[in-house]
Amino acid sequence: xTLPRAVVLLSGGLDSATTLALALEQGHDxxxxxxxxxxxxAIEVERAAILARSLGAREHRVVSVDLxxxxxxxxTDVSLAVPRAGDPAQIGAAIPPTYVPARNTVLLALALAWAxxxxxxxxxxxxxxxxxxxxxDCRPAFLEAFERLAELGTRHGATGGRFRVHAPLLAxxxxxxxxxxxxxxxxxxxxxxxxxxxxxxxxxRACDACVLRRKGFREAGLVDPALGD
Amino acid sequence: xTLPRAVVLLSGGLDSATTLALALEQGHDxxxxxxxxxxxxAIEVERAAILARSLGAREHRVVSVDLxxxxxxxxTDVSLAVPRAGDPAQIGAAIPPTYVPARNTVLLALALAWAxxxxxxxxxxxxxxxxxxxxxDCRPAFLEAFERLAELGTRHGATGGRFRVHAPLLAxxxxxxxxxxxxxxxxxxxxxxxxxxxxxxxxxRACDACVLRRKGFREAGLVDPALGD
Numbered sequence: 001x002t003l004p005r006a007v008v009l010l011s012g013g014l015d016s017a018t019t020l021a022l023a024l025e026q027g028h029d030x031x032x033x034x035x036x037x038x039x040x041x042a043i044e045v046e047r048a049a050i051l052a053r054s055l056g057a058r059e060h061r062v063v064s065v066d067l068x069x070x071x072x073x074x075x076t077d078v079s080l081a082v083p084r085a086g087d088p089a090q091i092g093a094a095i096p097p098t099y100v101p102a103r104n105t106v107l108l109a110l111a112l113a114w115a116x117x118x119x120x121x122x123x124x125x126x127x128x129x130x131x132x133x134x135x136x137d138c139r140p141a142f143l144e145a146f147e148r149l150a151e152l153g154t155r156h157g158a159t160g161g162r163f164r165v166h167a168p169l170l171a172x173x174x175x176x177x178x179x180x181x182x183x184x185x186x187x188x189x190x191x192x193x194x195x196x197x198x199x200x201x202x203x204x205r206a207c208d209a210c211v212l213r214r215k216g217f218r219e220a221g222l223v224d225p226a227l228g229d
Numbered sequence: 230x231t232l233p234r235a236v237v238l239l240s241g242g243l244d245s246a247t248t249l250a251l252a253l254e255q256g257h258d259x260x261x262x263x264x265x266x267x268x269x270x271a272i273e274v275e276r277a278a279i280l281a282r283s284l285g286a287r288e289h290r291v292v293s294v295d296l297x298x299x300x301x302x303x304x305t306d307v308s309l310a311v312p313r314a315g316d317p318a319q320i321g322a323a324i325p326p327t328y329v330p331a332r333n334t335v336l337l338a339l340a341l342a343w344a345x346x347x348x349x350x351x352x353x354x355x356x357x358x359x360x361x362x363x364x365x366d367c368r369p370a371f372l373e374a375f376e377r378l379a380e381l382g383t384r385h386g387a388t389g390g391r392f393r394v395h396a397p398l399l400a401x402x403x404x405x406x407x408x409x410x411x412x413x414x415x416x417x418x419x420x421x422x423x424x425x426x427x428x429x430x431x432x433x434r435a436c437d438a439c440v441l442r443r444k445g446f447r448e449a450g451l452v453d454p455a456l457g458d
Contacts, residue, residue: 063294063299065295065339066292067339069291069321101346102338102342102344102379105379106335110353112334113334136384136387137379142382148374149377149378150331152332153333154366186250225235
């Protein structure tokens with residue numbers, strides 16, 4: 001039996017690793033794609049390779065795109081400080097400054113390009129709206145609009161094929177993601193969620209992502225092995 | 230008065246240069262974006278810079294994305310020959326082999342990222358369906374689907390803003406494009422349409438793009454200065 005192929009966007013973080021594990025559990029032949037978009041934490045790319053291999057992705061590819069040249073975000077622009085959880089107007093604010101312009105549009109477009117080459121009609125994305133409700137490109141309506149675009153803009157779609165964008169974590173709390181990652185055997189020590197990690201990948205413990213991850217582990221009643229203490 | 234900002238995708242070819250000239254004539258403050266997607270004819274990027282300057286774009290940026298790593302097309306894969314006009318199943322065939330997977334989705338996604346940074350709500354693309362009817366991502370329905378996606382996936386859209394994707398050449402013949410380019414003062418000698426040019430930018434005269442361009446100039450009753458003879 002041939003398994004249906006899926007392209008899974010894999011950043012090296014907890015959410016995307018859990019998403020890859022789910023895609024595999026659901027019976028997909030998974031092709032993991034890491035996009036280097038000029039983010040400062042290139043350590044994520046190394047972790048993504050480790051996770052793709054340990055989880056059993058068929059292939060892992062890295063595509064570089066220098067979004068830093070056209071975007072402006074604390075994640076790609078070294079002149080902007082990464083906000084700390086204590087800063088005003090952070091979690092829950094309208095749109096956080098760590099938002100990368102049109103990021104999910106770019107990521108999904110690249111995933112679609114590879115999917116078309118592979119004959120894959122499923123795309124998986126670790127988007128989540130619970131902790132990051134300020135990111136417009138994590139909304140279900142956005143993901144559905146991308147499916148429509150994909151069907152109109154590809155050979156597969158032009159010949160009657162469908163595309164599905166799966167974002168299985170979309171409505172999960174971080175604690176639910178941590179529990180599911182544990183159940184699925186994700187190597188949590190390899191995942192990196194921090195917006196501003198050290199060169200060795202150690203999390204800063206102060207950025208929004210670190211605070212949310214710690215809260216998630218605490219609520220799940222589990223210890224985070226990535227903290228290394 | 231502040232002119233509305235537009236991001237114009239500029240490949241260095243005749244169509245995109247004409248599109249940039251139209252965007253400027255229509256009163257836009259135009260930001261030209263060239264995407265290097267691993268295509269073999271890097272000479273296009275040099276020509277794009279010349280054209281952006283001569284036409285009066287406010288800025289020109291080049292973004293590189295290594296689509297060659299995930300795509301398969303005669304334009305990015307050196308192991309595939311560029312088809313010649315005499316080959317069977319070329320112009321008018323279902324989908325030509327020079328089709329780059331999800332290319333316009335990727336190009337527009339990058340244009341959108343810059344547009345969001347700039348506060349531009351217009352994207353210009355030199356897509357054309359007359360000569361290249363086999364490319365699914367040149368269809369009006371595709372472009373409209375991208376507008377919808379852009380509105381759902383950006384801050385600008387999330388706060389009620391609109392995006393427009395302009396493809397003014399969409400239904401024009403090559404002869405009409407040549408005439409309009411001439412009227413607008415586009416430096417035709419600088420434009421490069423060839424799929425397989427020499428290192429000095431000289432067109433091969435045999436690929437589909439060369440044949441269509443020559444036909445366009447002939448029908449327009451004009452001489453193509455890029456042929457250099």
